[in-house]
Amino acid sequence: xxxxxxxxxxxxxxxxxxxxxxxxxxxxxxxxxxxxxxxxxxxxxxxxxxxxxxxxxxxxxxxxxxxxxxxxxxxxxxxxxxxxxxxxxxxxxxxxxxxxxxxxxxxxxxxxxxxxxxxxxxxxxxxxxxxxxxxxxxxxxxxxxxxxxxxxxxxxxxxxxxxxxxxxxxxxxxxxxxxxxxxxxxxxxxxxxxxxxxxxxxxxxxxxxxxxxxxxxxxxxxxxxxxxxxxxxxxxxxxxxxxxxxxxxxxxxxxxxxxxxxxxxxxxxxxxxxxxxxxxxxxxxxxxxxxxxxxxxxxxxxxxxxxxxxxxxxxxxxxxxxxxxxxxxxxxxxxxxxxxxxxxxxxxxxxxxxxxxxxxxxxxxxxxxxxxxxxxxxxxxxxxxxxxxxxxxxxxxxxxxxxxxxxxxxxxxxxxxxxxxxxxxxxxxxxxxxxxxxxxxxxxxxxxxxxxxxxxxxxxxxxxxxxxxxxxxxxxxxxxx
Numbered sequence: 001x002x003x004x005x006x007x008x009x010x011x012x013x014x015x016x017x018x019x020x021x022x023x024x025x026x027x028x029x030x031x032x033x034x035x036x037x038x039x040x041x042x043x044x045x046x047x048x049x050x051x052x053x054x055x056x057x058x059x060x061x062x063x064x065x066x067x068x069x070x071x072x073x074x075x076x077x078x079x080x081x082x083x084x085x086x087x088x089x090x091x092x093x094x095x096x097x098x099x100x101x102x103x104x105x106x107x108x109x110x111x112x113x114x115x116x117x118x119x120x121x122x123x124x125x126x127x128x129x130x131x132x133x134x135x136x137x138x139x140x141x142x143x144x145x146x147x148x149x150x151x152x153x154x155x156x157x158x159x160x161x162x163x164x165x166x167x168x169x170x171x172x173x174x175x176x177x178x179x180x181x182x183x184x185x186x187x188x189x190x191x192x193x194x195x196x197x198x199x200x201x202x203x204x205x206x207x208x209x210x211x212x213x214x215x216x217x218x219x220x221x222x223x224x225x226x227x228x229x230x231x232x233x234x235x236x237x238x239x240x241x242x243x244x245x246x247x248x249x250x251x252x253x254x255x256x257x258x259x260x261x262x263x264x265x266x267x268x269x270x271x272x273x274x275x276x277x278x279x280x281x282x283x284x285x286x287x288x289x290x291x292x293x294x295x296x297x298x299x300x301x302x303x304x305x306x307x308x309x310x311x312x313x314x315x316x317x318x319x320x321x322x323x324x325x326x327x328x329x330x331x332x333x334x335x336x337x338x339x340x341x342x343x344x345x346x347x348x349x350x351x352x353x354x355x356x357x358x359x360x361x362x363x364x365x366x367x368x369x370x371x372x373x374x375x376x377x378x379x380x381x382x383x384x385x386x387x388x389x390x391x392x393x394x395x396x397x398x399x400x401x402x403x404x405x406x407x408x409x410x411x412x413x414x415x416x417x418x419x420x421x422x423x424x425x426x427x428x429x430x431x432x433x434x435x436x437x438x439x440x441x442x443x444x445x446x447x448x449x450x451x452x453x454x455x456x457x458x459x460x461x462x463x464x465x466x467x468x469x470x471x472x473x474x475x476x477x478x479x480x481x
Contacts, residue, residue, distance in 0.1 A: 040162070040165065040166050040169065040175075040176050040178070040197065041058075041175070041176070041177045041178070041197070041199055041200075041201065042177075042178050042179075042180060042193055042197040042199075042200050042201065043055070043177060043178070043179050043180070043200075043201035043202070044180045044182050044190060044193065044194075044200060044201070044202045045179065045180070045181060045182065045201075045202075046181075046182050046183060046203070048080065049402055049403060050203065050204065051179055051181075052080075052081070052084040052402065053204070053402065054177065054201045055081065055084075055142050055177065055179065056081075056084050056085055056088045056090075057088070058140070058142060058177050059071065059085065059090070059101070059140065059142060060085070060088055060089070060090050061140075062138075062140035063090060063095055063100055063101065065137055065138070066100075066136060066137040067100075067132070067136050067137045067138040067139065067140045067173075068099070068100060068102070068131075068132035068135070068136040068138070068139050068140070069095070069100060069101045069102070069140045069141075069142075070102050070104060070128065070132075070139065070140070070141045070142075071101070071102070071103050071104070071141075071142050071143075072103075072104050072105070072106060072108075072109050072110070072141070072142070072143035072144065073103055073104070073105055073106070073144060074105075074106050074143075074144035074145065074146050074147050078103050084402070087401065087402065100136070106144075106147040109121065109124060109143075110143075110147055111147060111150065112124070114152075115150075115152040115153070116147075116148075116150070116152065116153045116154070116157065116158065116161075118157055118158075118160065118161035118164065121161065121165075122161070122164060122165060122168055125141075125165065125168060125169075125174075126168060128141075129168075129169075129172050129173070129174050132173075132174075133172075133173050137173065138173030138174060138175070139172075139173065139174045139175075140174075140175055140176075141174070141175070141176040141177070142176070142177040142178070142179065143176065143177075143178050143179065144179050144181075145178055145179060145180055145181075145185070146181055146184050146185065148185070148189070149184070149185065149186075155189060155192075159192050159196065162196055163196065177201075180193055194209065194211050194212075195211055195212065196212070197209060197212065198212045274307050274310055274311045274314070275311070277303070277307050278304050278307040278308065278311075281300050281303050281304050281307070282300075282304060284300060285297060285300045285301075329368055330366045330367055330368060330454070330475075331366070331367075331368075331369075332364050332365075332366060332477040332478070333364065333365055333366070333367040333368070333369045333372055333477075334362075334364050335362035335363055335364065335365055335372070335398065335405075335407065336359070336361075336362045338362075338369065338372050338373050338376060339359055339362060339376060339396055341373055342373060342376045342377045342380050343357060343380070345377060346377070346380055346381060346384065349381070349384050350384065353384050353387060353391060353392055354391030354392075355383075355384050355387075355391055355392045355393070355394060356391065356392070356393045356394070357380075357394045357395075357396065358393075358394070358395045358396070359395075359396045359397075360395070360396065360397035360398060361398070362396070362397075362398050362407070363398050363400070363405045363407075363476070363477075364477040365405055365407075365454075365474040365475060365476060365477055366454075366474070366475040366476065366477045366478060367454055367474055367475070368450075368453070368454070371450045371453065371454075372450070372474075374446060374450060375446070375447045375450045375451070375472065376396075376409070378443040378444065378446060378447050379409040379447065379470050380394065380396075380409060381443070382443065382444075382470075383409055383410075383411035383413060383468075386411070386413045386414050386468075387411070387412075387413045387414070388412065388413055388414055388465075390412075392411055392412060392413055393411070393412050394409065394410065394411050395408075395409075395410045395411075396408070396409050396410075397410075400476075401473070403475070403476060404456065404473050404474060404475050404476055405473070405474050405475075405476060406471055406472070406473050407471070407472055407473075407474060408469050408470065408471045408472075409469070409470050410467065410468070410469040410470075411467045411468055411469075412466075412467040413467050413468060414464070414465065415462045415463050415464045415465050415466045415467055415468055416460065416462040416463075416464065416468055417464055418462065418463070421459070421460050421462060424444050424460070425444045425445055425447070425448040425458070426445060444458075447470075447472070451472050451473070451474075454474050454475060455475055456472055456473035456474050456475070457472070457473050458470065458471065458472040458473075459471055
């Protein structure tokens, strides 16, 4: 089976990537798996926030990729979506003016003949695809669907239409995200929606659908028998998966215990020999300095420096293992207090570098204070370390998003080649030699682990010579308005 990339067309993989990489959509995204992918994704939502968390990144990706985006409005106002899109960084006025984004009503589309006519709607979409692909990279559609409860709409025809629209989109530069309001649409219709969509967005997760029935089977006369087979097969698969998952959990717990034992060894059994090596080398240099030539003294300096760097690496590894194996206790944390502590701890480096640090109004988040202090200590320390020729100018600020905060540390330092922006968060992955900049390559990996522990993400926007902005998402404090 060819992937979207191999076919060179817009498809479901693009829609999943939009959600997977979005700060608005923070839940898990399962891969395509073994279903034949239709270019038709469904979001089943129970709140406005759930709906927008899926729709906004889906539409934004289309705009960024140069596609024509069509949004079909039913009973919800355009203003709610426009406001959410603007919060998500979309210049709505500009894309509306250019035609890259278009709003249409249900009366303009699904019910334009007065009642739902599948043939007419398929013709409408075929024309829309042809018009969009003549000028844009593809057509991206999102539609609200409570109109299917209209008295003149046959639910059987609608479900058959769902199958036929998949056939229409197949192989075309087109993808659709349909929205189903669980609080409004009856359960029996939701059941059919679940059965006919290989991937579903629900409760902050993109689910690889166990209950999916390919349309060719769903509409066959013997579909009840096949549904029984599928349900029994699903029960068997889920039971098998549950047993395998429990076995994996047991193995992970054992691995976790071993990692904790390693942390103890690193903390005690490895540190002491290193201290001994370093101490005796220094004694050797001090007591026999007059008997050693310049080369011997250099060798001792190299050995002491290597021992010190190894001890620093072990300390950082120990810190990383504590974050990896320890419990993260979330409670309201004042980020201004966190930054005050970090800046106090870095006072010497700030004065020596002549750094100027400006801090905006920072929020209270739900977090682990100790871990957040470690995270921002690394980011501020890096902003000072990787400076240019002038004293560094650093800004720390926060932006409120839907349900979370985005905190950023910006600098005017040496920047990073965008080719390496993913690699820098891996353990031991350093872009500079020890002689250029000291360090162990663990700090940013620690930051990513802390962000993950808080259910958030961390990333960097940067250009060589233009500085860097590291951003991390953190949950709002539960008591915060």
